[in-house]
Amino acid sequence: MILVTGGAGFIGANFVLDWLAHSDEPVLTLDKLTYAGNLENLRSLEGDARHVFVQGDIADAALVPALLAQYRPRAIVHFAAESHVDRSIHGPADFIQTNIVGTFNLLEAARQHWLTLEGAHRQAFRFLHVSTDEVYGTLSASDPAFTETKAYEPNSPYSASKAASDHLVRAWFHTYGLPVLTTNCSNNYGPHHFPEKLIPLVITHALAGKPLPIYGDGLQIRDWLYVKDHCSGIRRVLEAGTPGETYNIGGHNEMANIDIVQRICALLDELRPRSDGQPYARQISYVKDRPGHDRRYAIDARKMQQELGWTPAETFDSGIRKTVQWYLEHPDWVQNVQSGAYRDWVATQYGQA
Numbered sequence: 001m002i003l004v005t006g007g008a009g010f011i012g013a014n015f016v017l018d019w020l021a022h023s024d025e026p027v028l029t030l031d032k033l034t035y036a037g038n039l040e041n042l043r044s045l046e047g048d049a050r051h052v053f054v055q056g057d058i059a060d061a062a063l064v065p066a067l068l069a070q071y072r073p074r075a076i077v078h079f080a081a082e083s084h085v086d087r088s089i090h091g092p093a094d095f096i097q098t099n100i101v102g103t104f105n106l107l108e109a110a111r112q113h114w115l116t117l118e119g120a121h122r123q124a125f126r127f128l129h130v131s132t133d134e135v136y137g138t139l140s141a142s143d144p145a146f147t148e149t150k151a152y153e154p155n156s157p158y159s160a161s162k163a164a165s166d167h168l169v170r171a172w173f174h175t176y177g178l179p180v181l182t183t184n185c186s187n188n189y190g191p192h193h194f195p196e197k198l199i200p201l202v203i204t205h206a207l208a209g210k211p212l213p214i215y216g217d218g219l220q221i222r223d224w225l226y227v228k229d230h231c232s233g234i235r236r237v238l239e240a241g242t243p244g245e246t247y248n249i250g251g252h253n254e255m256a257n258i259d260i261v262q263r264i265c266a267l268l269d270e271l272r273p274r275s276d277g278q279p280y281a282r283q284i285s286y287v288k289d290r291p292g293h294d295r296r297y298a299i300d301a302r303k304m305q306q307e308l309g310w311t312p313a314e315t316f317d318s319g320i321r322k323t324v325q326w327y328l329e330h331p332d333w334v335q336n337v338q339s340g341a342y343r344d345w346v347a348t349q350y351g352q353a
């Protein structure tokens with residue numbers, strides 16, 4: 001069995017679904033179900049004996065050791081985090097608590113669990129920490145892409161809290177020998193993405209006839225990866241990565257935000273034209289830039305390719321088409337997330353919202 005934290009969120013849920021599509025090894029999902037956690041994402045696993053869901057906090061110093069003692073996972077894949085940069089600007093406290101204190105608690109519990117394992121089981125245990133390229137800071141147009149040796153220069157409360165968690169993970173390897181792996185990935189997109197982030201926000205706003213907000217000049221560059229490719233990268237690192245190493249995962253798809261929005265508008269014009277026949281791009285609306293907005297991120301993923309033989313399966317064109325199609329085919333999911341109906345469902349299921 002493996003333990004997946006944050007498995008009801010965007011990437012975590014894609015990972016759990018993907019894992020169980022490729023393997024019969026059971027998954028224990030631990031998720032607090034914050035606003036970003038959504039059990040709808042895992043609904044297709046209802047009744048599947050290979051999946052156990054526990055609602056709980058990674059920072060709970062009683063719960064996490066008890067779960068490890070009960071289920072004895074051979075690996076932990078750690079996604080749980082507060083993940084939205086804008087929210088971190090308005091309220092950083094939750095980011096410090098979950099991303100730093102929560103990761104610390106998980107590492108300590110993992111270390112105690114690992115010490116109870118013997119022989120080959122102890123050798124095989126892995127703690128895989130899922131992190132972001134935002135820890136590296138910002139790039140100018142002419143800078144080379146981030147490699148694994150780039151110095152950390154986080155600029156937002158979110159990226160600073162993730163950088164702190166990366167350092168804790170590194171220290172638990174060097175100090176205690178815990179077999180950790182860290183992945184730093186570029187921006188993900190795909191199914192089940194909470195509609196506060198750029199791509200799902202643009203799709204859902206476009207369909208609802210709302211303005212499509214673009215920060216500043218819209219020329220901020222991000223490196224985009226289809227979420228299923230991130231999942232395959234994590235599986236590969238878990239399988240063959242060297243403990244103590246970090247791996248950058250990216251799609252070599254650098255694009256300016258405004259170009260992403262234009263691309264989505266063009267796809268919607270093709271797949272679901274506006275009722276008045278006008279292009280969706282007319283809904284684009286420029287808004288004041290985010291404070292401290294990083295200009296450019298770019299990932300050099302050559303280590304993943306050369307050492308682990310991993311490459312992404314999707315191009316940006318194929319991935320964004322699948323993503324837009326998924327949102328068009330799942331209006332109920334979007335409506336549930338936006339209306340809070342899924343929270344009511346969780347309240348019925350678990351007695352709390």
Ligand code: NAD
Pocket residue numbers: 005006007008009010011012030031032033034035036037038056057058059078079080081082083084098102130131132133162184185186187188189194
């Ligand atoms: P998300 O916000 O969609 O999901 C986070 C999940 O963690 C939610 O289900 C939430 O309920 C859960 N959670 C939050 N606090 C918790 C706590 N204290 N205890 C247990 N569960 C808790 O995030 P995401 O976009 O899926 O990102 C997952 C991970 O991947 C994060 O660590 C993030 O830093 C990293 N990452 C994300 C991206 C991206 O583009 N989204 C890129 C690179 C790395």
